[in-house]
Amino acid sequence: MQFNEVLKKLSNYEPGKDIEVIAREYGVKEVIKLASNENPFGTSPKVQKILQENAAKAHLYPDDSMSELKAKLSSKFGLKNENIIIGAGSDQVIELAIHAKLNSKNAFLQAGVTFAMYEIYAKQCAAKCYKTRSLTHDLAEFKEAYYKHKDEIAIIFLCVPNNPLGECPSALELENFIKEIDPNCLVIIDAAYNEFASFKDKTKHLEPKSLLENFSNVLYLGTFSKLYGLAGLRIGYGLGGAEIISALYKLRAPFNVSNLALKAAVGALDDEDFCQKTLENNFSQMKRYEEFAKKHSFKSIESYTNFITYFFDEKESSDLSEKLLKKGIIVRNLKSYGLNAMRITIGTPYENDRFFEEFENILRA
Template sequence: MNWKPILSTMKPYAPGRSIAEVKRTYGLQEVNKLASNENPYGSSPEVAKFLQSRADQFEMYPDVYTSGLRTNLSKHHGVDPEELLISNGSDEMVTIISRALLQPGTNTVMASVTFPQYAHNAKIEGAEIREVAMLDTGDHDLEGFLRVADEKTAIIWVCNPNNPTGNFLPSHVIKDFLDRAPKTALVVLDEAYFEFVTSAEQGNAMQWIHEYDNLLISRTFSKAYGLASFRLGYAVANKDIIAELNKVRNPFNSNTLALGAAEVALADQQFLQECVTKNETERNRYVAYAKENELAIYPSETNFVLIEVPMDADEACEVFLRHGYIVRSGNLLGTPGYVRITIGTEQQNTGLFKAFDEIITNK
C-alpha cells in the first residue's frame, strides 16, 4: 500500500496503563488512576439522572447542527451560535484545524513541550513544525514564537494553561501577543484547563474574537466537567473561521447522548465550582509537599502538577504503580526527571504522598 512516507517515522499514541491491568500485574485490590487529568469527582449528578431517564430514538443520527448545545454555549459565553464549532473532543478539534490549514510549504509554531497532538497532526499534513523552547519558568516563550513565525505560518498553538507543565499566562500577556502575531496565521488559544484556573490574572478571551480575526479559542468538556468518556470539545471564533472549519468537520461527529450530557453539565455550574475549589485546595498540598521535600514543581493552574522525582521518571512511576497509583512519566512528555500527577481527592493524594515518601527515602 502507498502509505504517506511520514507515517514510517511516527508511532501511535501510547496510552497509560489501565486500572485493570495494574491490578492484575501487581496483585492490587485498589488502584488510583492519576495519569490522564480526569476529574476525580466525576461529573454533575444531573448527568447521571439525564442518562437514566433518556429513552431516545437511538436509530436516528444526532443533530448535525448541534443546535441545543450550541444555543446553551452561546448564552453561557455571550457569543453567537454561528461562532461555535462542536467536536469529538479537543483531539478532533486539533485535527480539524490542522487539516484545514496545514499542508506542505506551510509551517506551524508551538512550544517545545506542550500538547503532542499539535505536532502529530502537522506531521501527517506535511507541514514544517517550528518548536520554541520553554522559558526557564516553564512558560511559553511568546517572543520566540514571534521570531520564528513568518508569512508561511498557518497556525500558532498557545496552550494556556499548558499541558504538561500547568503553566498559565495572564490575559494581558496573551493580548499583547495577539496584537503582534502575524494576521495571516490562526492563533489557537487552547484552554482545555480554563475552568481550573484560579489566578486573578485570568480574563475572558471570548470577548476578543471580534477584535482579532485570526483568534480561535478551544475548550473541552473532558476535564473540569468530568465528561471525558463522551468526547466533546468546542471552539469559539468569528463566523468566517467557523464556516471554513465546518467544511472539514465530519457530519454527525458528536453523538446524541454526549450532546445532551454536555447541556446538563453546563447548566450545573455549582457542581463545577465545587470541583474547582477542591482542586485548588489539593493543588496547594502538592506545592507544600514539594517545598517540604525540596522538589522542583511547575506553577500549575490546572488539575495536575509536574513535579520533580529524585530518580529516573520511569523508575519513579514503577514505585507509584506498586502502591496502586498510575501517574505519567516525564520521559514521555519531554520533561525527564519529572512526573505528571493528576490532582486527586484528599484521600487519593494522601496515599500518593506516602508512596512519594518511599521514593524520596530510597533515592
C-alpha cells in the same frame, strides 16, 4: 503494503494507563488514577440522571445541528451559532483546523513542551514544526520565532494553561502577542484548563467574545473533559469567526458527536455547584502537592490547571512511576516528552492521601 511516507516520521500518542489494565497486570485491588487530568469527583449527579434518561435513545443519530448545546454555549459566551463548532473532544477541532491550514509548504509554531497532538496532527500534513527554546510559554520567544519564520508559519498554538507543565501567561500578555500576528495566521488558543486558571487568578481569565471581536484569526478551544467530568463521552468545542468555523465545517464528518454526549454537555453547563466543588477541591489540595515538592526539593512550575508536574534531578521519573504503579497509583511519566518528570492529577483528599503515603515510602526506600 505501502502507506503515506509521512507516517514513517510519526510517533503514536501515549495515553494514560487504564485502571482495569493496571489492576490485572499488577494484581492490585484498588487502583487510583492520577494520570489523565480527569475530574476526581466523576460526573455531575445531574448529568448522570440525564444519561440514564436518554440511554434509550442511543440507537438514534444525534441532532446534527447540535442546536441545544450551541444555544447553551451561545448564551454562556455571548456568541452566535455561526461562531461555534462542536467536536468529539477539542482534539477533533484541533485536527480540523490543522487540515484546513497546514500543508507541506508551511509550518506551525508551538512551545518547547506542550500538548503532543499538535505536532502529531500537523505532521500528518507534512508541515514543518518550529518550537520555542524554553519549555514553557515564553511569549518573547514566540514573537522572535514568529518574525524569523513569518512567511512559513500558518498556525500558532497557545496552550494556556499549558499541558503537561501547567504554566499560564496573563490574558493581557496573550492579547499583546496576538496583536503582532498577521491576520492570515491562525492563532489556536487551547483553553482546556481556562476555568481552573480563571478561578485561581483573574488576570489569567480568557474571554472568548472579546478575543473574537478583537482578532479575526483566533480559534478558541474548550472542553467538557476536565472541569465537567465528561472525558469518557468525548465532547469539546471551538469558538471563532464565522469564516473560520465555516471552513472547519467543510471538513467535519456528519454526526461526529453522540446523542448522549450532547445531552450530557448541556446538563454539565447547568450544574455550577459541581464545578465550584471541583475547583475548590483542586486548589486546596494543590497546596499539599506544592508543600510535598518543597519538602523533597522537587522542582515544579506553578500550576493553573488540575495537575502539577514534578521534575527530578537524582531520581528517574520512569522508575518512580513504575514503583507507584505497583502500589496501584497511576501518574503520567513525561519521559515521552523528553523530561525527567511526572505529571500528577489533583485527586480527591483520599486519593491524594494515598499518593503521598505511597510516594513517601518509595522515596525513603
